[in-house]
Amino acid sequence: MVRRTRYLRKIPLAEAQAVFFSALEEAGFFQAAEEEVAVQAALGRVTSQPVHARIPCPHFRSAAMDGIAVRSEDTFGARGDAPKFIPRESFRYIDTGDPLPDPYDAVVMIEQVNEVEGGVEIYEPVFPGKHVREIGEDFPQGALVLPAGRRLRPEGIAACLATGNPTVWVKRKPRGLFIPTGSELVPPEADWGVGKVPETNSQLFLGYVEEWGGEAHASPIVPDRLEEIRGAVVAALEEGYDFIAISAGTSKGREDFTAAIVAELGRVLVHGVGIAPGKPVLLGLLDGVPVLGLPGYPVAAWIALVKFLKPALERYFGCPAPPAPTVQGTLTHRIHSSLGTREFVRVRLERKADKVLVHPLPGGSSRLSSLTGADGIVEVPEEVEGYPKGAEVTVELLPR
């Protein structure tokens, strides 16, 4: 018998994050598993082990300029007014990139070579190694090519290949499952009658989890029945997903199902956070697997993902994203916010000659248009009741 206790209450965002992340830490979620992959298929993946040069780069001595390969000692003493003659048998013409053969140890640029009968004259001495690309001057053998915890960029892939590393060890992509629940939901490709709602919140999960480095899946829609939702969650655990999001509607009955199921199968860590949108979010652990109970309204679900799942995945990879760019601007309308709630106001920006106007977008957390039409977010902290029209505010820009 599942208890139907409702313990939805509001705790501050920072506290909810601390509770969630420390439970994840304890459960070992941040100890990423690793796998070996072909480096050419590893763009965007994060190294789990440092990469060292198995082969030095470059792996042979070569000319860094077009010119002649010489023994540097043959050039010592050359001066503009007293050129040194080098006979034909004592140097070799060489092009950039060509191996520097023994016994030569330097290159004289072709522009500084004067061809004469039986050889060349040069006007300046060169030291050993002049215009020579030495073995390992880019990466000596054994040198660190990439540290652990580095996201692979194209130049990193090139560097691995150039140092004899056709494969690299990377952190495994954590696999997440989105479970949409709700008897009113239908797949977007179905016909929608009155009372039927296309299920689109999974798109937020699928898109953002991929962007944050995970592998995202969505289960079929589960009707609003406790047994069926519990069955879907148990199946997800059996299938070995690394994290689970249960997308509840906003009705209380349904919220209760999620909380009750998580309490029955594992542990509810947080139910209710002082954020708007996003207040009814639920955070839990099932057999060490993080579970998010997402609000049904899309903007609330988005905030919950951004504030809880994104930082969890950043800690998993050990690769935090740089802070979002911000701009300062002037509010064109007042913003109201409740004390004790951290409010995330979607805003549109309008750039005027000498300033940036910040227009708060109308509508609550049910409106996707307040997200698709937003240029950024103004955050109103818990201890602030809002900002008056004309206030200077900081806007965190959304990616476009």
Place this chain on the structure above:
Amino acid sequence: MVRRTRYLRKIPLAEAQAVFFSALEEAGFFQAAEEEVAVQAALGRVTSQPVHARIPCPHFRSAAMDGIAVRSEDTFGARGDAPKFIPRESFRYIDTGDPLPDPYDAVVMIEQVNEVEGGVEIYEPVFPGKHVREIGEDFPQGALVLPAGRRLRPEGIAACLATGNPTVWVKRKPRGLFIPTGSELVPPEADWGVGKVPETNSQLFLGYVEEWGGEAHASPIVPDRLEEIRGAVVAALEEGYDFIAISAGTSKGREDFTAAIVAELGRVLVHGVGIAPGKPVLLGLLDGVPVLGLPGYPVAAWIALVKFLKPALERYFGCPAPPAPTVQGTLTHRIHSSLGTREFVRVRLERKADKVLVHPLPGGSSRLSSLTGADGIVEVPEEVEGYPKGAEVTVELLPR
């Protein structure tokens, strides 16, 4: 007979970009072709046509709260000290999201309903539409969901699906081919002997072109013979690639091949730009197809791609990337730069308690390590000969 004219000279970066982009404009490169794709497969693609709501969202009236559906007129006059009685047959219990049936036009929150014999009492009037989600309040029928030229984010995909748009028109990914040339090159998976160099510059092209929204391919390595390189270029044009990069070595002979082939088959726009690394870059047009002759040293090739191909693709998509984030810091060593050359110095950052130290990385454009180990770039403009140790400089951060 191919002319072997060498017209490598140095023109300023801004001039080279202007020449290249205006030739591309004239050739129609920026008039992106479009294609219709399933919106669920369109994450990161750029809309070529605006998306409008075919179905309003929401598409039916529903309760925004749990409570009772009422005719608002039945509540008029209710007061705390004079509650209004509504008989059982004149209201309906309703949950959030349920369709609001006729003839009801408002919802009274369940918390404000007092159940009594034969019906309910309420203590406050509600106006028509109270706690009702109206049809189209997120997106009215016909409303703009996404403008043309917008990169699709997860919430945009959800919004398209929620408004009856299972497909969208997007700009076709331009297809680019990288042609590696050089008899010394071998595939990285081959055995490298002395004199053989693993071909890794293609990784820069493949990775960055994908990141910038294109579709990137690399041809097999072409030996250093004019006929074979010309053949590869002609084949690429026949295969309909939208842009081509010919990766030359740094030797003069090879540079000449590229310039000569581009001059023979089409038009050399620029050969030689006042940038370091990257000076020997070549820009041309073949049958309206942009061609880049890339320097062989990897950092030079990277700069050429970033300064010419990236902005060209941004203009193709009509979706410029936001400027890279920057930090200010203090140089720990002097930087020297030639007058007339725009120098891109790779630097490593060290954050001290009260300042950021900027360490220029050693080595020239041949060293991938100066890119994989860099946190950012310091740009030295043409008219500046460098910066002394201790100078405050702006560092453009590289993505990590």
